[in-house]
Amino acid sequence: MPRLLGVDIPNDRVAEVSLTYLYGVGPKTARDLCRKAGVDPRKLARELVEDELGRLAALLERDYTVEGPLRRQVNQNISRLRDISCYRGQRHRRGLPVRGQRTRTNARTRKGPRKTVAGKKGVKDLR
Amino acid sequence: MSRSLKKGPYVDPKVFRKVQLQIESSRNEPITTWARSCTVVPEFVGRTFMVHNGKIHVKVFITEDMVGHKLGEFSPTRTFRGHGGKGGKK
Numbered sequence: 741m742p743r744l745l746g747v748d749i750p751n752d753r754v755a756e757v758s759l760t761y762l763y764g765v766g767p768k769t770a771r772d773l774c775r776k777a778g779v780d781p782r783k784l785a786r787e788l789v790e791d792e793l794g795r796l797a798a799l800l801e802r803d804y805t806v807e808g809p810l811r812r813q814v815n816q817n818i819s820r821l822r823d824i825s826c827y828r829g830q831r832h833r834r835g836l837p838v839r840g841q842r843t844r845t846n847a848r849t850r851k852g853p854r855k856t857v858a859g860k861k862g863v864k865d866l867r
Numbered sequence: 868m869s870r871s872l873k874k875g876p877y878v879d880p881k882v883f884r885k886v887q888l889q890i891e892s893s894r895n896e897p898i899t900t901w902a903r904s905c906t907v908v909p910e911f912v913g914r915t916f917m918v919h920n921g922k923i924h925v926k927v928f929i930t931e932d933m934v935g936h937k938l939g940e941f942s943p944t945r946t947f948r949g950h951g952g953k954g955g956k957k
Contacts, residue, residue, distance in 0.1 A: 820932055823932065824930065824932045824933050824936070824941070825941060826936050826940040826941055827939075827940045827941075827943065828940070830943065857950070
């Protein structure tokens, strides 16, 4: 399996798809990368030659923030929001949705698995 | 460039005037305001604002990181006191 930027080893898919296994590289960026590096996007990743990989890596290194540095950047942005105790920061701290979504129902991605409250009954039972 | 960028940040004129006056006279006392939608600009750094949250004025000390946010973002309008409690509802 080819290695790009150290740890990442995209598998035997076409170059265009394989690149999206990198954190911070989506379909769009992958296509751009192939074009800029002069790599056939339909070529299987395992068939990529050293030279092509080198060019891709160089491009990523120079023009893109991916993997570790990108993760760090995202975390820094969040911790900045936390530190200034603004509304968005508070939402991050509490693990609730940050962008004004409803929380009466849904919001399970942020809130995690449902925590059932014992003894709480439906509205009908209260009457 | 999005439309909102073209229009530039909204800075409440009254608040801004007060800040300017304070800079000129090098005073630094809390500025009481209701203008929650006012953007924090670099001139505000190091000043204290009393931002209304609908009930009281919350003290907000502006640091460099807060530039670009709105004053209201630092003055929460809701108090969450937790769900349930002893025995829950009857």
